[in-house]
Amino acid sequence: MSLLKTENINKYFRDPVMFHALKDVSFELQKGEFASIIGKSGCGKSTLLYILSTMDTDYEGNLYFNDELITNKSAEDLAKLRNEHIGFVFQFHYLLPEFSVLENVMFPGLKLGKKSREEVEHDAIEKLRLLEMGEQALKKANRLSGGQKQRVAIARALINNPSIIMGDEPTGNLDSKNSDNVFNIFKDLNESEDLSLLVVTHDMDFANRTHRIIQMGDGKIIG
Amino acid sequence: MNDFSLIFKITRTHLLSRKKQTSIAALGVTFGIGTFIIMMSFMTGLNGLLDGLILNRTPHIQIYNEIEPSEVQPIEMALPEQIHFVQSIKPVTNAAKIYNALPLMEELKRDKRVKGVTSQLSAKIFYAAGAIDLNGIATGIDIEEESRLYNISNYIPNGDYTGLIKEKNSIILGAGITKKLSLRIGDKIQLKNPQGGIFPMKIVAIYQSGLAEVDNMQSYVSRGTAQRLMGVGNNYITNINVKLNDVNQAPAFAKEMTRRFDVNAVDINTANAQFDTGTSIRNLITYAVSVTLLVVAGFGIYNILNMFIYEKMDDIAILKATGFSAGDVSKIFISQAILIGFFGGLLGLIFGFIVSWIISNTPFNTEALPTVDTYPINFNPGYYIFGMIFAMVSTFLAGYLPSRKAKKIDPVEIIRGK
Numbered sequence: 001m002s003l004l005k006t007e008n009i010n011k012y013f014r015d016p017v018m019f020h021a022l023k024d025v026s027f028e029l030q031k032g033e034f035a036s037i038i039g040k041s042g043c044g045k046s047t048l049l050y051i052l053s054t055m056d057t058d059y060e061g062n063l064y065f066n067d068e069l070i071t072n073k074s075a076e077d078l079a080k081l082r083n084e085h086i087g088f089v090f091q092f093h094y095l096l097p098e099f100s101v102l103e104n105v106m107f108p109g110l111k112l113g114k115k116s117r118e119e120v121e122h123d124a125i126e127k128l129r130l131l132e133m134g135e136q137a138l139k140k141a142n143r144l145s146g147g148q149k150q151r152v153a154i155a156r157a158l159i160n161n162p163s164i165i166m167g168d169e170p171t172g173n174l175d176s177k178n179s180d181n182v183f184n185i186f187k188d189l190n191e192s193e194d195l196s197l198l199v200v201t202h203d204m205d206f207a208n209r210t211h212r213i214i215q216m217g218d219g220k221i222i223g
Numbered sequence: 224m225n226d227f228s229l230i231f232k233i234t235r236t237h238l239l240s241r242k243k244q245t246s247i248a249a250l251g252v253t254f255g256i257g258t259f260i261i262m263m264s265f266m267t268g269l270n271g272l273l274d275g276l277i278l279n280r281t282p283h284i285q286i287y288n289e290i291e292p293s294e295v296q297p298i299e300m301a302l303p304e305q306i307h308f309v310q311s312i313k314p315v316t317n318a319a320k321i322y323n324a325l326p327l328m329e330e331l332k333r334d335k336r337v338k339g340v341t342s343q344l345s346a347k348i349f350y351a352a353g354a355i356d357l358n359g360i361a362t363g364i365d366i367e368e369e370s371r372l373y374n375i376s377n378y379i380p381n382g383d384y385t386g387l388i389k390e391k392n393s394i395i396l397g398a399g400i401t402k403k404l405s406l407r408i409g410d411k412i413q414l415k416n417p418q419g420g421i422f423p424m425k426i427v428a429i430y431q432s433g434l435a436e437v438d439n440m441q442s443y444v445s446r447g448t449a450q451r452l453m454g455v456g457n458n459y460i461t462n463i464n465v466k467l468n469d470v471n472q473a474p475a476f477a478k479e480m481t482r483r484f485d486v487n488a489v490d491i492n493t494a495n496a497q498f499d500t501g502t503s504i505r506n507l508i509t510y511a512v513s514v515t516l517l518v519v520a521g522f523g524i525y526n527i528l529n530m531f532i533y534e535k536m537d538d539i540a541i542l543k544a545t546g547f548s549a550g551d552v553s554k555i556f557i558s559q560a561i562l563i564g565f566f567g568g569l570l571g572l573i574f575g576f577i578v579s580w581i582i583s584n585t586p587f588n589t590e591a592l593p594t595v596d597t598y599p600i601n602f603n604p605g606y607y608i609f610g611m612i613f614a615m616v617s618t619f620l621a622g623y624l625p626s627r628k629a630k631k632i633d634p635v636e637i638i639r640g641k
Binding site: 057076079080082083088096108110111160168 | 240546548
């Protein structure tokens, strides 16, 4: 059963000049798959990921999530979908700097509103422990090191038990020890909780250890 | 936990974790609203004082007999068909007297539109000062009515003006004469009338209008005393002053008087046309200044809040990426703006009130206004209400416009920009 599917996705950047970034991209990601997208800078891999993540809605073609067409859904619905089903990890960890680690992890859960505050807090501490960040829960987010922030971002991505985690160079800013760490966390989640993962990366070591490598070049999937 | 309290928590943390920016933004509102209140209170206070100065002491309608030659000469009545040349026409004597003044006053007092009627007559006199006599005017008035209707007591800083009723042959003497003749309250002064009669008077109070040429001439006596000084009967009255309940009816009422009683009746607008112009220009300046203040304050508020929100673009991207909707994001920023507007505005009201209060207690001594000793301030609650509404509306707009942009933006546009 496919979790994510695209049909003939085309994406153009119009500014400063017309640029055809994605050309008829069609691909499918199965439930429980751990895939990486690789390719040279500017080949469109991040662009594709943003479209798949529903954050970029300015494209042509069809995007399916759980076999449901989500192209042209309202921003409100897409926000709900992201909140519930998609966890996102960025290269620059992107935490809310003024809030504590725990609050950062809790916010998407509180926004979802399916559990009480106490339950969300319990879950958040659970996820932080899983990433060995339980000790830092009450620290302010801007007091953490880069590797720690990245782990908090992963914990945040996990808080609503999503169907998929998407990463945009999640290890791009980390040293090899920390990127190993992140990879192992992803792998464990994939194996123990059957979580799907889709990671854009430059790191060939990282990519080679995933189930499937999607290679992109010049706006197309080439292998 | 519902959406509202989650949004409020984010709002509060944003505001509290950046205390410096928050307080600068709030202070921008505070000073804008504070100066607006101070300016309005002070300027309208001063305008009110100046208006009151003229309006309170000026009758709404003055009735008198104009001294002028008769329009129709007897020969015209006798020989209406003929052409005649009459030269050097003079006014008739005793024309200053209003005929049937007392019944006329009774009639006026019965009118529902009338608040009060006073009568006056002015006697030319001399103040005896040793070898020289000083020119002067003694106006006969009904002091109680004058003080009720025209606040004459404001211009009597020293002495007890009711002495005019209590004691016969008493006088309220002009401040200039008092000084020239080195007199004090309780002293006696001799008045001479043009016929040479001498009248000793007791000084019961000092009159000070602030205008030197008036204070050097003018004194007040009771109406009976003035009639004795002139040697006329008790129905001799030269001026009747009317105060209406509604000053706006004055022109119409004056016209009616002229028609009904065949007298000259002048309304306040005609008598004080220049003053009217002055008032409307002062009001215009007041409103121009306050609108300018509000526009400047409004732009300041918008500017500060705009920066406040643009600094938080990263947070917008994160919140949206993790599932907060566009509406949530704009609610966060609008509620921040409104909170800043509310507390900044509240402080502005307090700030404006305190400064206004200090001004209203600042000594302001001037010869022209003997009873005013501090600066006038108009503590009109309307300015405070308007100031608060303006603070809320302008901060709402200042939060709404950037938040609308934040709402529209795709989170990737911010992330990609890194």
